[in-house]
Amino acid sequence: MATKVLNRGSAVLAVAAVATLTAAGMAYASTTITPANTPVTATSSDLRILTPGYTMRCTNVSGTGTTPAAPGNVNPSTGGIDINISSVSLSSCTLNGQPVTVAASGTWKLKVDHDGASPQGSLIIPAGGAVVTVPSSGCSITVGASTIGPLPYAKPSVTASNSGTVNFNSTGGGVCPPAGPGTAALTGKLTFSPGVDVTP
Template identity: 55%
Template sequence: MSSRTMLGKASTLVGAAAALTIAASGIATASTTISPAAATPVTATSSGLSFVTTGGLELYCTSVSGSGTTPAAPGNVNSGTGGININIASVGLSGCDLEGVPATITTSGSWALNVNADSGSPMGSIKIPNGGAHVVAGSCVIDVTASTAGPVPYNNTTHTVTANNTGTVNFTSNGGSASCPAAGAGTAKMTGALKFNSTPGITVTP
């Protein structure tokens, strides 16, 4: 065997070993930590949240609120992928209208903010449980089914998740009026900023 062939094979082996090392390092860094490492009360607020359906109809709420608690140690650390859920209970949406028609929204179940740093940067997703919201606007009735809106960047300075025409919110509608989504299953995109108030503020790191 020539020295050139041996050198080529050696280079290939070294390259493969390096690739495996890089891949293993990438897997190892996929983790999430929420600080502070304590059960911290959180209040979630929004000054405006809109859901625009695939048909172009908008459900808009001027105020959103909710409360929850961050998981205490060791639950504030996930050494694998998938991030950490902060459960948000007693979610309230008020000042709502569907295409100008006043809307009443009743929420149920435990909503959650999932935060993760799997990519190295903090991200957040809003998780809505099946049957998480019941909307009545005139003769229009909409039920929100299991949905995850995001992931979108989580800002460690302002402690906000900002959704901009992102994520998918699933629902079913009775199609009761011209300002109501078509009867049956549909989807909507969410836009708005959801702020998480706590002392100290929540930070998300790898």
């Protein structure tokens, strides 16, 4: 299921942005997020999770969270900074055209850094972070621990395009992928309000 940030937060799936571009001679080894201690909302109107022969699309995605308070909004060394996403919602979703419900749970995270030549971000989904149910057939898909990214980040949007993988396990049947584990790619664009700056 693959993925922008938050309002008291909102930070979505979908979504995700910290790519470590390590250009020779351009490593920074520090990250600062601004504004600090501020509710943010991440939204997407077209988030897709793709696996061969199957496409899940959600046209209403949002997430809420708060940027770290000082001094937690500054990391003077490598490794970036995590923004916890306390609330994730995915609705208006379909799987190969069939309506599905998506129940998100656990703490999702957006890890951002400026360790390389430009800011990057990764969306970290916890084990069991989402369960997709197809009412018409009763099959279901559980999303396992996944990292989407790292992806280039430019205020206020993040574009995730076939980067990283979404791990899942399907019960099979109906329009669901065959039973068993699988992987998918996430595509989409996340927008954050207010915009979040990631600087060295």
